[in-house]
Amino acid sequence: MYKLLLFLPFFVKEVIASNLAVMRLVFNGKVSPVIESVNVEQLAPFQAWILGTFITMTPGTLTIEYTSSHLIVQFLDKNSVQSFYSSFYRKFIKCC
DSSP: OHHHHHHHHHHHHHHHHHHHHHHHHHHHTOOOOEEEEEEOTTSOHHHHHHHHHHHHHSTTEEEEEEOSSEEEEEESSHHHHHHIIIIIIHHHHHHO
């Protein structure tokens, strides 16, 4: 639980950055939703649930379904998927 508290400042920064990215996508008319399967096999069920909740709370993303091994997530564009894996997901795995 302590490690999760360390993740919160990063999460707040990501929410702010996501708000700006979503605003830019909408104003430019470049929204092209992508559905991606995110592997959560290495996470405990509670950790996967927390990750899915954080994803849904971040603008431009939505967790559609949760299974014991995957989260099905909708992103607003392909760049959001790459950004998610290179930053958000990696930081969450390291922290939690």
